Amino acid sequence: MEASVTLKKLKDRFPGSILETHSYRGDDTAVVKKEDILKICTFLRDDESLLYNFMMDVTAVDYIGKEPRFEVVYHLYSLKFNRRFRVKAGVSESDCSIDSIVSIWISANWFEREAFDMYGIQFKGHPELRRILLYEGFEGHPLRKDYPIKKRQPLIGPIN
């Protein structure tokens, strides 16, 4: 099946970095070690038979109570081969950081800022990692599952 070309190449090239893969209904996913995310992404972009030149989305998931707690998810697309690929990297709460991929795909810039804004994940090497949707002075990261649903921010209003 052509769709699993990416997984095969990735497993051959980075046998120690790929923790888990699955390919559900043609959607290829690889769970990788977060230390190797830059290497893997560069390979996915540059390898002649892969050419994932379109970074479509970076987001995060909070699996509270599990270890690692967070998962950073990358959605890639190859315009040349019309293929999609998903990369996931677990990020623990104690070391809540991962390498930024802005140097590989510049479109990751705002996505990583959003993931930082909502989940508090530090993207090391990001050129300007600050909040993007919320404002300076916001306390906490609202899409974390332990963010209190009724929390009020110390805001401009006298009653809030």
Add this chain to the structure above:
Amino acid sequence: MGVENQRAGVSPDSQQKLTVSEDSGQLLDGSVILTRLESIVNWSRKYSFFLYPFVTACCGMEFMSVAGPKYDLDRFGAALPRFSPRQADLLMVVGTISHKQAPILVKVYNQMTEPKWVFAFGVCAVSGGFYDNYATVQGIDTLIPVDVYVPGCPPRPEMVIDGLIKLQEKVAKEKFSDWPKGASPVSKC
């Protein structure tokens, strides 16, 4: 809504009519009336609102409806939207106000010249509505003083008209000493 045998929403003690002295009918065969200055100033103010539509969300559709020819706020003297806050005296806050939007709303309010009034249009502006979350201001009265609250998601045009008439009643009862009211109590904007 409204009172029977009256104009919709106008209560008997609403002072919707100009207060006229009892002896004025005798002057020059009724062509001169005597009244209080406050009364006639308020009378002119309440029939010539200049709106500033601060429209952020879906309530804007209902605002267009009530401002358009079918429901026609012009019948109550509140027809002409001004898109500069310095030329407006009725701030219509139409829609959800997020925390990021809040400083802008306060700035617009502070830029309006007095006398000025604020109309909370729809439940999001009134209380945040069902958006009880990290992003939404829980009612614009946490930011600026509000004169009329019209709930609804969105409010019917009739409710808006009712709210406007209630605002007119409020304006009619004002005193010169009520003004100026000064800037918004929110300081950090």
